[in-house]
Each structure stands twice: as structure tokens, then as C-alpha cells.
Amino acid sequence: MSSSPPKKGLVIQRGSTERSPVSKALFVLCRALDLPLQYAILSSRSLGAPLINALGGTAILPPAGGHVYSLGLETNTGLGSGLSPQRAILFGMAVGSFIKQSHWVVAISQEPITPVASGFVGVLNTVYNTLNTLLYTNAATSVMSYAQATHGDETRLPIQTLVGVGLYVLGMALEWGSEMQRLNFKRDVRNKGRVYTGGLFGLARHINYGGYVLWRAGFATAAAGWMWGLIVGGFLTFDFVKRAIPELDEYCGKRYAQAWTQYKRAVPYQLFPFVL
Structure with a gap:
């Protein structure tokens, strides 16, 4: 194993053992x-709807007084002033992303993160989530506008939402599960200086990144349908393959030397097993 100083300016200061509690907080x-921003967009007529209307769109109004107003139709949901099932799923995805990413930065990542990177990554994920919820509340782009079988009823989930939930759960399981497996490996002092090649990382070298792509694409699909899901998934895949993975490969090649080269030969897939 060779050692080298961590690169400056990266989101994660790889190779550093410094603590960064303020940045992580x-x-x-x-x-x-x-x-609260996502909940306000999905549940309140004072945020999402006016913004959509100001941009020239037609807002799908949220539940009010136990009814869902969707695409000009009114359906009794029995949910009072809360979220409809469709909106609750989207909000639940935002909550899940918060829990997973907070757990990663606090308990899984063993390397420091800069304050600038903390703010940037936090805001970037908020942008992703906000695009999803706003596109859902806009009649022209909402998954409800393509789900004719539901007739605008937000209590009846369209196939895009069901597929999106499946992708989200699978992606979360792959990202979270693989990172926990690697963390348990690193906690064993006998493995110090060794590259982890087992568990889910035996299927793809950066399967945690692949998991992120899947759950982000699932969130997008559940909000605004197939095309938006493909756009989000395609963009993230491109970004990982062209930027993040080469950066990490360079670092790991220096850190693990021949062991990393052998790992790349044994596991040729980068993000998705048997695909890419």
C-alpha cells in the first residue's frame, strides 16, 4: 500500500484521518x-401551487378537507388535511434520503468533509428532491397526468409510482447495505490496508454508487414518470462513470497498488452487475 496526501477541493478528503464534526453537523x-420544504410543496397551497402557476404551469392542488383535487377532479380520501398516498410516498422518499445520507456522514464515512462540500452536497440533494416534488405538482409533468387508469385519483397508485418505489427500495438496499458491509470490514484491525472485495462489492466495484443511481431514478419516476426517471438515472450514471469513478480509481490505485488492479480484473463491472 502506498500513501499520498489527500487531494484538496474534493467533497471527501480521501486518505485523511482528521475529524470534521462541524462540517458533518x-x-x-x-x-x-x-x-419541511418538501412537505410544504406537497401539502400546502401556499408554496408549490403558486410557484407552478407563476412559472406558467397548472398546479395539481394538494388534499384539503379530506379531499384530493387532482387534474380538475375531486376525490374523497378520508385523509383529512394530511397527504394523499401518492404524496406521502414522495415525502417518505425524501425522509428516507435524509436518514440514509445523515447516517452515512455521521456513522459510515471515516474521512472528513469540508464545510463548503457539506453545504454544496446538502443543497444539491434538496434541488433533486424539489425538482421531483415540483414536477409532480405540475399537471403537465406529474406522474398523475400519464396515469389515465387512476382518473386523477391520488389514492390509486399508477404503475410508474409502483416501479419507482421498487427502484427506490432496491437502490437504498444496495447503497446502504454495501456501505455497511465495507464498514464492518474496515472495523476489523486485521484488515487495515486491505481493499474490500467481498459482499455486494464482489458484484460491482462501486455498487454503492449504482444503488444511489437506482433510488434517485426511482424517486424521479414515482414523481414525474418514465422520461424524468430515465433523465435522472442517465445523468447520474454519466457523472459517476466520467467523474467520480475515475477520481476514486486513481486514489485506490495509489493506495492499494496491485491489489486494486487485481480487483478490477476480477470484478469488471463498475456500477451495475453484468451491465456496466
Whole structure:
């Protein structure tokens, strides 16, 4: 194993053992602030609807007084002033992303993160979530506008939402599960300086990144349908393959030397087993 100073300016200061509690607390705070914003867009007529209308769209109004107003139709949901099942799923996805990413930065990542990176990544994930919820509340882009079988009833989930939930759960399981497996490996002092090649990482070298792509694409699909899901998934895949993975491969090649080269030969897939 060879050692080299961590690169400056990266989101994660790879190779550093410094602690960054303030930066990590900032990250969790930024991610936590996302939740009331998403809830306000999905549940309140004072935020999402006026913004959509101001941009020239037609807003799908949220539940009010136990009814769902969707695409000009009114359906009794029995949910009072809460979220419809469709909106509750989207909000639940935002909550899940907050929990997972906060757990990663606090308990899984063993390397420091800069304050600037904390704020940037926190805001970036809020942008992703907000695009999803706003596109859902806009009649022209909402998954409900393509789900004719539901007739605008937000209590009847369209196939895009069901597929999106499946992708979200699978992606979360792959990302979270693989990172926990690697963390348990690293906690064993006998493995110090060794590259982890087992568990889910035996299927793809960066399967945690692949998991992120899947759950982000699932969230997008559940909100605004197939095309938006493909756009989000395609963009993230491109970004990982062209930027993040080469950066990490360079670092791991220096850190693990021949062991990393052998790992790449044994596991040729980068993000998705048997695909890419």
C-alpha cells in the first residue's frame, strides 16, 4: 500500500484521518431543512401551487378537507388535511434520503468533509428532491397526468409510482447495505490496508454508487414518470462513470497498488452487475 496526501477541493478528503464534526453537523442540518420544504410543496397551497402557476404551469392542488383535487377532479380520501398516498410516498422518499445520507456522514464515512462540500452536497440533494416534488405538482409533468387508469385519483397508485418505489427500495438496499458491509470490514484491525472485495462489492466495484443511481431514478419516476426517471438515472450514471469513478480509481490505485488492479480484473463491472 502506498500513501499520498489527500487531494484538496474534493467533497471527501480521501486518505485523511482528521475529524470534521462541524462540517458533518452542517451537512445533517442542510439535509434536515429539506424535509419541511418538501412537505410544504406537497401539502400546502401556499408554496408549490403558486410557484407552478407563476412559472406558467397548472398546479395539481394538494388534499384539503379530506379531499384530493387532482387534474380538475375531486376525490374523497378520508385523509383529512394530511397527504394523499401518492404524496406521502414522495415525502417518505425524501425522509428516507435524509436518514440514509445523515447516517452515512455521521456513522459510515471515516474521512472528513469540508464545510463548503457539506453545504454544496446538502443543497444539491434538496434541488433533486424539489425538482421531483415540483414536477409532480405540475399537471403537465406529474406522474398523475400519464396515469389515465387512476382518473386523477391520488389514492390509486399508477404503475410508474409502483416501479419507482421498487427502484427506490432496491437502490437504498444496495447503497446502504454495501456501505455497511465495507464498514464492518474496515472495523476489523486485521484488515487495515486491505481493499474490500467481498459482499455486494464482489458484484460491482462501486455498487454503492449504482444503488444511489437506482433510488434517485426511482424517486424521479414515482414523481414525474418514465422520461424524468430515465433523465435522472442517465445523468447520474454519466457523472459517476466520467467523474467520480475515475477520481476514486486513481486514489485506490495509489493506495492499494496491485491489489486494486487485481480487483478490477476480477470484478469488471463498475456500477451495475453484468451491465456496466
